[in-house]
């Protein structure tokens with residue numbers, strides 16, 4: 106690609122002048138909201154904000170970035186939790202924040218073919234609505250669904266609360282359109298159910314955190330809209346009991362277990378304190394709570410009865426302490442709100458160290474005990490807040506400072522060592538330091554320290570081959 110030298114005095118102005126009119130602005134006020142991450146912990150630096158409306162405009166951005174030695178940082182809803190969507194300071198290099206929010210069209214919904222094509226900036230909640238209107242469901246949901254976008258979800262290989270049954274984003278993308286770092290358009294949007302013609306390049310972009318291409322649209326797998334569902338909130342004494350319940354439910358209803366989420370007593374207390382109108386679901390608080398949802402496409406499936414009888418058996422066997430079944434859709438929603446509001450309540454409570462680890466499901470109780478013992482020794486008083494997608498072995502094993510400590514100061518002093526301790530423990534169990542949020546900048550040093558050397562070498566080789574000028578999201582993933 107030809108390189109047009111920018112004048113050293115004003116490389117940013119030269120870059121802006123080279124872009125199609127109206128595509129980008131240098132207005133600091135327009136940029137500001139895009140530069141602070143969701144946690145409010147990382148402020149980035151960019152010179153220009155670009156808001157493309159078409160794939161052709163994204164191509165123009167990539168070409169201009171090449172010509173001017175600029176960096177491009179793709180951003181969707183900016184709800185990522187690892188600093189990936191916020192640009193690193195690069196004083197020598199013009200940086201363009203590429204907000205995909207204007208490319209938000211749902212291009213097609215094919216109910217018979219169970220496929221929906223959405224542009225990268227489409228918000229997850231809108232995709233849910235469009236799928237539902239067609240009598241189908243897009244089976245991926247998470248607490249940030251009102252802001253998170255398809256491009257961000259693809260690029261972080263997002264998980265959420267239905268992975269147990271439907272898999273992560275990787276399982277739900279049937280086709281992808283993206284602009285590669287040299288300006289080539291990857292046009293793999295046709296929703297083929299089978300395609301063995303060479304490397305699956307679209308899978309490389311899923312979970313690449315914007316380092317290998319800018320996703321412009323995705324063809325997503327839909328499932329028939331569940332016609333029956335049953336939701337219960339169940340109190341248990343410990344993680345082993347929670348997993349016994351999961352096993353019992355699977356015996357009873359097989360793959361109809363759609364979600365199996367964990368909310369601890371201290372997490373529920375935070376939600377009750379911060380969520381207006383929230384009420385405790387059980388008469389007596391339990392040490393741990395499981396939020397269970399069963400679904401079936403068959404409207405006649407007796408799911409509530411099956412769930413009630415499985416819970417009665419579990420109670421009789423001493424596996425669970427208590428439970429409540431949602432009797433109406435509104436009650437089910439209220440129970441889900443308790444789970445989904447947990448990250449927001451945690452944020453309102455003050456800064457904490459956010460983690461996103463996973464081990465094999467059967468190893469969860471032993472891993473959690475080992476991590477708690479290690480933290481009690483190394484960081485007495487620090488308060489783990491452990492919740493999340495228990496059915497997937499994926500726990501947000503977060504850490505709050507000791508009660509009464511200045512949380513920001515404590516985390517600044519102990520956060521890095523605490524994170525290393527948790528990650529060493531998880532790797533000791535053969536687990537992963539990132540199950541669903543990705544690496545970004547928050548975990549780049551830890552990936553370099555603990556990642557499999559073979560995988561890391563292959564990742565570097567792929568990045569160097571596709572993006573030799575390091576135009577796309579520099580400073581992310583790799584320490």
Ligand code: FAD
Pocket residue numbers: 143178179180181182183184185186188189190205225226246247248249252253254255256257258259260261262263264265266314315316318319320321448449541542545578581
């Ligand atoms: P952003 O935050 O804007 O970007 C995330 C990454 O993707 C960045 O590296 C960015 O550069 C890149 N990117 C964005 N758009 C594009 C594009 N079009 N092309 C290329 N790269 C792009 N995540 C889960 O997996 N499971 C959960 O349960 C979950 N719960 C959450 C709950 C809350 C309350 C919050 C705030 C976040 C939660 N997250 C969860 C994290 C977050 O919502 C997801 O990571 C989501 O996928 C980010 O989408 P986004 O559009 O906001 O992406």
Ligand code: ZN
Pocket residue numbers: 264265493494501541
């Ligand atoms: Zn999660």
